[in-house]
Amino acid sequence: MTGRADPWLRRFLSACRTGPSAVVGMAALLVVCAMALYSVFLDGRDPFDIVSLPHRAPTFVGPLPLGTDYLGRDLAVCLLAGAAPTLSVAAVAAGLAMVLGVALGALAGFFGGRLDDLLMRFTEFFQVLPALLFAMVLVTLWSPSPTTIALTIGFVAWPPTARLARAEFLRIRDLEYVVAARAAGAGAGHLMWRVILPNAAPPLIVSATLVVTTAILFEAALSFLGLGDPDTMSWGQIIGANREYVLDAWWPVAFPGLAIFLTVLAVSLLGDGLNRILDPKSDGA
Amino acid sequence: MTGYIARRLLHGLFLVAGVVVVNFVLLRLAPGDTATAIAGEMGGATADVLAAIRADYGLDRPLPTQLAIYLGHIARGDLGMSHYFNLPVSSLIAARLGPTVLLVASAQIVALVVGVALGVLAARARGGAVPTLVTAFTTACHAMPVFWTGIMLVVLFASILPVLPVEGMSDLRLRDAGWITRTLDVARHLVLPVVTLVLVHLAQYARITGAAMREVLAADFIRVVRAKGAPERTVLFRHALRNAALPVLTVAGLQFGHLLSGALLVETVFNWPGLGRLAFESLLRRDYPTVLGVLLCAAAMVVVVNLLTDLAYRLADPRLRTVP
Numbered sequence: 001m002t003g004r005a006d007p008w009l010r011r012f013l014s015a016c017r018t019g020p021s022a023v024v025g026m027a028a029l030l031v032v033c034a035m036a037l038y039s040v041f042l043d044g045r046d047p048f049d050i051v052s053l054p055h056r057a058p059t060f061v062g063p064l065p066l067g068t069d070y071l072g073r074d075l076a077v078c079l080l081a082g083a084a085p086t087l088s089v090a091a092v093a094a095g096l097a098m099v100l101g102v103a104l105g106a107l108a109g110f111f112g113g114r115l116d117d118l119l120m121r122f123t124e125f126f127q128v129l130p131a132l133l134f135a136m137v138l139v140t141l142w143s144p145s146p147t148t149i150a151l152t153i154g155f156v157a158w159p160p161t162a163r164l165a166r167a168e169f170l171r172i173r174d175l176e177y178v179v180a181a182r183a184a185g186a187g188a189g190h191l192m193w194r195v196i197l198p199n200a201a202p203p204l205i206v207s208a209t210l211v212v213t214t215a216i217l218f219e220a221a222l223s224f225l226g227l228g229d230p231d232t233m234s235w236g237q238i239i240g241a242n243r244e245y246v247l248d249a250w251w252p253v254a255f256p257g258l259a260i261f262l263t264v265l266a267v268s269l270l271g272d273g274l275n276r277i278l279d280p281k282s283d284g285a
Numbered sequence: 286m287t288g289y290i291a292r293r294l295l296h297g298l299f300l301v302a303g304v305v306v307v308n309f310v311l312l313r314l315a316p317g318d319t320a321t322a323i324a325g326e327m328g329g330a331t332a333d334v335l336a337a338i339r340a341d342y343g344l345d346r347p348l349p350t351q352l353a354i355y356l357g358h359i360a361r362g363d364l365g366m367s368h369y370f371n372l373p374v375s376s377l378i379a380a381r382l383g384p385t386v387l388l389v390a391s392a393q394i395v396a397l398v399v400g401v402a403l404g405v406l407a408a409r410a411r412g413g414a415v416p417t418l419v420t421a422f423t424t425a426c427h428a429m430p431v432f433w434t435g436i437m438l439v440v441l442f443a444s445i446l447p448v449l450p451v452e453g454m455s456d457l458r459l460r461d462a463g464w465i466t467r468t469l470d471v472a473r474h475l476v477l478p479v480v481t482l483v484l485v486h487l488a489q490y491a492r493i494t495g496a497a498m499r500e501v502l503a504a505d506f507i508r509v510v511r512a513k514g515a516p517e518r519t520v521l522f523r524h525a526l527r528n529a530a531l532p533v534l535t536v537a538g539l540q541f542g543h544l545l546s547g548a549l550l551v552e553t554v555f556n557w558p559g560l561g562r563l564a565f566e567s568l569l570r571r572d573y574p575t576v577l578g579v580l581l582c583a584a585a586m587v588v589v590v591n592l593l594t595d596l597a598y599r600l601a602d603p604r605l606r607t608v609p
Contacts, residue, residue, distance in 0.1 A: 125307070128300045128587045132546035133564060133580065137308060140568055141315045213428070220430050221550055225565060236430070243436060250440050257433030265428040272424070 015277045022273020028266035032259075036083035047073060047081035047233045055249040069238065069252040070245045079259055082235040086219060086263070089150045089234070093215035096154025098208055101161025102197075108162070109169025110192050116166070123159045131156040132221060139222060144229045153218045157211055164207050168200035202278035209271030213264045220260050235260050293595065297588035304584040305359065305577060309352055312573045320344055322571040323368045342368075355577075364581070365574035369567060374578035377563060382582065384454055385559035389541075389548050391475060392482035397537060400487035404494025404533075405521060408502060419495070423488035431547045435481040435554035442477060450474045452556045478555045482547050486540060493536045497529035504528075530601055538594030542587050 016023050050072045051064070058067040058075070066075040108119040126134075135156045142148040172178060173196060181195045222228050223236030230237070235256040242252035320338045324330035330338070339345040343354060358365060364374035400423075407419040439451045450456065450473055459470050501507065502525050510524050549561030556562075560579050567575035599605045 124300060125303050127542060128297075128584045128591075129304050129580065130542045130545040130549070130583050130587070132549055133561075133583055134308075136564070136568055137311060137576065137580070140571075141311060217430055221432060224430075224432050224550070225553065226569075239430075239433060239436070246436055246440055247443055250437075253433070253436055253440075257430060257437070260430050260433065261425075261428050264430075265425065268424055268428055 019273030019276040021269040022277060025266045025269030025271075025273060028262065029270060032083055032087065032263050032266065035080050036087050039077075039080040040084050043077070043080060045074070045077045047078045049073065049077075055245070055252075057249075058251050058255075066255055067249070067251050069242050070249070075238075075252055075255060078233055078238055079235070079255055081233045082238060082256060082259065085146055085232045085234040086216060086236075086260070089146050089153070089219045090212055090215040092147075092150035093153035093157060093219070094208060094212040096151065097157040097211050097215070098161055098204075100154070101158035101211075102165045102204060104158070105162035105165025105167075106169050106192055106197070106200075109166035110173055110188070110196065112170070119162075120166070123162050126156065126159045132218065135218060135222060136225070136227060139227045144222075144227060146229060146232055149219060149222060149228060150215075153215050153222075157214050157218070161204070161207055161211060164203060165200065168203060169196055172196045172199050206271050206275045206278065209267050209274065213267050213271075216260065216264050216267070290592070290596070293592050297585075297592065301581060301584045301588060302356070305356070305581050306352065308577055308580050309355060310348070312576065313348055313351070315571075319368065319571060319573060359581070364578040367567070367572050367575045369570045369572040369575070374574050377575060378560065378578050378582050381558060381560045381563045384557055385545075385548060385552070385561065386586075387471075387475065388478055388482070388551070388557060388559060389544055391479045392486065392548070393537065393541070393544060395479060396483045396486040397490055397533070399483060400490025401494045401526070401533060403487065403491040404496075405498055405526065407491065407495045408498035409521060416495070419491060423491045426484045427488035429485065431481060431485045432550040432554050434484055435478070435551055438477050438481060439554065449476050451477060454558055478551045478557055481551050481554070482544065485547055486544060489536050489540055490533060493532050494529060497532045498525055501525045501528045527601075531598065534594060534598055534601060538591050541590045541594075545583055545586065 051074045052068050052072050054068060054070050054072040056064055056068040056072075059065060064074055064076070066079065069075055069078065104119050104123070108116040135152050138152040138155065139149060142152075169192070173191075178191060178195055181191060186195065219228070219234065220236030220239070223234050224240040224243070226240050228234060228237050228240075238256040239253050242249070246253045319342065320335050323338050323342075324335055336345075343351055346354075355365070362375065364378070366372070367374050367377055370377055403419050403423065407416040410416050442449045443451045454471060454474050455467065456470050456474075459466055462470075507520060507525060510520050515524075545561075548559065549564065551557065552559045552561040553565060560582060564576060564579040564583075567573075567579070
């Protein structure tokens with residue numbers, strides 16, 4: 001025992017005071033992750049199993065707490081099973097979008113000139129094409145699977161990140177400490193990834209949460225349209241499959257939508273809180 | 286100014302051409318054969334018929350030739366024939382463009398007005414419950430999947446509160462009614478799709494307006510205006526909002542592509558006869574000329590809106606008018 005509070009703990013507590021929404025968002029997100037892990041590793045039930053009559057109303061207690069869908073599948077099991085595909089597709093898509101966006105934005109902002117012009121024209125091309133429409137075209141090119149959907153979403157979702165990264169690199173590259181590092185003989189690679197990137201990280205981290213919410217909503221939209229993988233039980237897919245019967249039974253559409261809503265809300269809150277913690281100047285409005 | 290507009294239009298033309306070329310190549314590389322798809326619609330075919338279809342549609346020529354022919358036709362305003370609808374793509378698009386523009390423009394205007402109003406409300410309150418409530422409301426709206434919001438509104442208004450139509454754009458029974466009745470009918474059909482789109486999109490406007498207004502209201506010139514005894518309404522709307530309008534305009538332009546993406550889903554939910562549904566239907570049927578036509582049209586819309594935003598920006602900010 002040292003008698004002193006662990007500095008990490010203290011920093012964590014002060015962060016909680018500055019951005020309480022980050023804690024709420026993080027906690028909610030952990031619940032969704034726990035649902036995903038439970039469904040993948042512990043829950044032996046198959047979400048595609050037909051367990052009862054179709055359209056049993058939700059009772060909230062006992063067996064079939066959320067009722068059954070149009071085929072008589074247990075909606076609670078479907079919802080648990082939908083967490084993992086939704087989260088993993090969103091994570092992979094957001095990861096790809098961040099890597100593409102930061103890499104292209106960094107190159108454009110750091111080198112400027114012709115390369116900047118070229119890369120920004122390329123970015124503009126993606127911005128005149130409504131992203132969901134382009135994603136729809138791309139998923140029809142491959143047979144839909146969680147991998148192809150994640151890659152597609154990542155491929156259409158990077159431009160906002162690229163613009164942000166470009167602006168940050170452009171701003172930081174002429175600051176004194178970068179000039180000093182350059183004068184000390186640092187190469188372009190070292191300057192970009194070791195000197196500038198850590199200082200450009202806070203707004204990029206906040207924007208990453210925005211990319212994750214975009215990815216979750218896109219995955220849901222594509223599955224809802226029936227362009228997703230029919231063999232994967234994702235939340236959007238449950239909504240799309242049950243939509244036709246929504247006037248007879250609202251719950252197979254309402255609950256998965258609520259799950260998407262709460263997950264996106266959790267990520268937004270996390271982003272909002274991180275913004276307050278990482279950027280003390282922002283009023284968080 | 287004219288030179289500037291001409292340059293921007295030319296630039297936009299290149300972007301739209303780029304969109305067409307890339308998607309043309311992508312769709313030709315897609316697995317599945319257009320000739321088979323057309324033959325499937327006809328109820329199956331022999332190898333001879335498939336070869337005839339390929340020759341008819343020029344599908345047997347090399348890809349660069351096909352692309353050159355297609356671009357040549359577009360330059361003359363010919364978007365080709367739809368395999369599925371068996372109509373010229375341009376007439377299909379002409380029929381669907383109006384409903385989409387009506388939906389998107391109404392949603393954009395309502396979202397701007399309500400979003401800006403909420404932002405002003407939050408910025409004026411300075412502390413207290415109002416800004417928190419506005420932020421909570423807009424954050425929640427922004428997190429809802431747009432198609433789900435739409436379906437939930439359909440459930441609400443179809444069974445519990447049947448006061449608004451939940452499907453389509455007009456009531457067929459009113460086909461022969463006067464134009465006032467028909468206009469009102471379309472307006473009634475428009476309410477739920479627009480509300481759905483607005484709920485998702487007003488968050489951005491409220492957020493940006495709130496932040497910009499707070500910044501402007503803290504500026505010295507506002508203190509001068511207040512010191513001169515101007516009523517609060519004049520301070521807020523004549524002085525502060527005019528200065529806070531620029532970032533809102535920027536976001537409105539950038540949001541347009543998202544709005545089109547959202548409209549695509551909303552059209553599907555409410556059976557709105559617009560471009561989004563046309564794109565979806567033609568993609569499912571591998572009717573690629575129609576898909577390409579819709580992509581071209583969507584990209585052109587974004588280019589035009591961006592140009593209009595830019596011009597509005599110049600009108601709103603006198604400093605920019607002299608910049609060539």
